[in-house]
Amino acid sequence: MRVSFATQKAGNACRGKLVKQTEIHFFESDLFKVSDQKEVKMILRRDLNIHDLAAEMKSLGVGGFGNELKDVFSMLVVPRFIPQEYAREVRCKYKQGIIFHGPPGTGKTLIARAISKIVNGKLQIVRGPEIFSNFMGSSEAKIRAVFNSAINDLIEKGDKSPLHVIVFDELDSIAREKGINPSDTTADRVVNQLLTMIDGYSELSNVLLVGTTNQLELIDKALMRPGRFELHMEIGLPNEAGRKEILRINVKRLQWKGALSSSVNLDELAKETKGFSGAALAALIQTAFFLAVTRAVPENIADTVWADAKVEQEDIDRAFGKLKLTGRTD
Numbered sequence: 001m002r003v004s005f006a007t008q009k010a011g012n013a014c015r016g017k018l019v020k021q022t023e024i025h026f027f028e029s030d031l032f033k034v035s036d037q038k039e040v041k042m043i044l045r046r047d048l049n050i051h052d053l054a055a056e057m058k059s060l061g062v063g064g065f066g067n068e069l070k071d072v073f074s075m076l077v078v079p080r081f082i083p084q085e086y087a088r089e090v091r092c093k094y095k096q097g098i099i100f101h102g103p104p105g106t107g108k109t110l111i112a113r114a115i116s117k118i119v120n121g122k123l124q125i126v127r128g129p130e131i132f133s134n135f136m137g138s139s140e141a142k143i144r145a146v147f148n149s150a151i152n153d154l155i156e157k158g159d160k161s162p163l164h165v166i167v168f169d170e171l172d173s174i175a176r177e178k179g180i181n182p183s184d185t186t187a188d189r190v191v192n193q194l195l196t197m198i199d200g201y202s203e204l205s206n207v208l209l210v211g212t213t214n215q216l217e218l219i220d221k222a223l224m225r226p227g228r229f230e231l232h233m234e235i236g237l238p239n240e241a242g243r244k245e246i247l248r249i250n251v252k253r254l255q256w257k258g259a260l261s262s263s264v265n266l267d268e269l270a271k272e273t274k275g276f277s278g279a280a281l282a283a284l285i286q287t288a289f290f291l292a293v294t295r296a297v298p299e300n301i302a303d304t305v306w307a308d309a310k311v312e313q314e315d316i317d318r319a320f321g322k323l324k325l326t327g328r329t330d
């Protein structure tokens with residue numbers, strides 16, 4: 001099948017299923033300049049199959065999630081595809097933000113990145129602890145700066161502004177319940193500044209907020225009200241099927257390179273890794289690969305033919321021993 005994307009007029013766009021043999025031809029037009037890979041990706045990611053989210057997330061490297069994310073997508077992501085003029089006519093008010101909470105390494109930030117890709121967002125990841133500064137007023141200024149680019153886009157481009165996906169990693173570190181520590185006034189001022197920025201722009205539609213935290217209970221309640229970080233979703237440890245999917249994602253590139261032995265049984269591995277987070281599973285495969293590479297190195301490291309490295313079951317077993325993991329049951 002041969003698909004051509006004529007982007008001049010929406011009506012010319014060709015729809016079809018992409019198969020391995022599909023040839024895609026991009027033509028430059030006034031609307032889309034096919035000048036770099038990023039823009040090509042932007043066009044492609046417009047397609048979203050909301051009814052098969054597991055496959056969508058897998059294609060973005062996030063395993064172990066399927067329909068449990070559907071509500072989040074229905075409330076947070078799908079409305080962002082509604083043309084803004086129509087949204088105003090039907091008085092659709094976008095949900096401003098979501099908090100993903102749960103144990104470390106379960107993919108909270110990864111999901112935020114995937115959402116940003118799906119909505120063609122301008123992604124900004126703010127690490128909570130980086131906001132704090134000892135200089136008076138500096139932390140609040142950093143909070144304001146986070147929103148600068150979105151505000152400028154909105155002023156310049158209006159409805160045509162790209163969607164800014166602002167991710168606050170470790171939100172609990174900058175948004176702790178106010179007044180908890182009376183001697184720490186910076187923390188309270190930072191929360192106030194964040195509230196001011198969010199409220200100031202809640203009527204505006206080009207910002208989608210994502211917070212991640214391991215401790216939802218520490219976050220200031222005012223930040224979790226409607227119009228702010230109003231959706232909350234717990235991201236727990238993956239079950240056996242989820243672990244298998246995450247393992248598959250992590251070995252995919254090794255498989256392509258012929259660097260994974262058939263002695264490695266992913267079904268068994270998924271069973272044995274009860275309590276592992278996605279990050280722990282990724283680390284397990286990485287460690288096993290490094291052990292395989294080390295095994296393939298001859299006496300003189302300069303003579304190494306890297307293609308000889310192949311992860312065997314014995315590497316996985318040894319990697320298990322090297323990673324100290326604690327976890328919960330399914």
Ligand SMILES: Nc1ncnc2c1ncn2[C@@H]1O[C@H](COP(=O)(O)OP(=O)(O)OP(=O)(O)O)[C@@H](O)[C@H]1O
Nearest residue numbers: 061062063104105106107108109110246278279282
């Ligand atoms: N569901 C998943 N699918 C695929 N890989 C995963 C998944 N969860 C975690 N990982 C792996 O773990 C890494 C860390 O994940 P991520 O940073 O999203 O976790 P997190 O929940 O935000 O952790 P933390 O709470 O410690 O910030 C990812 O880069 C990825 O390699």
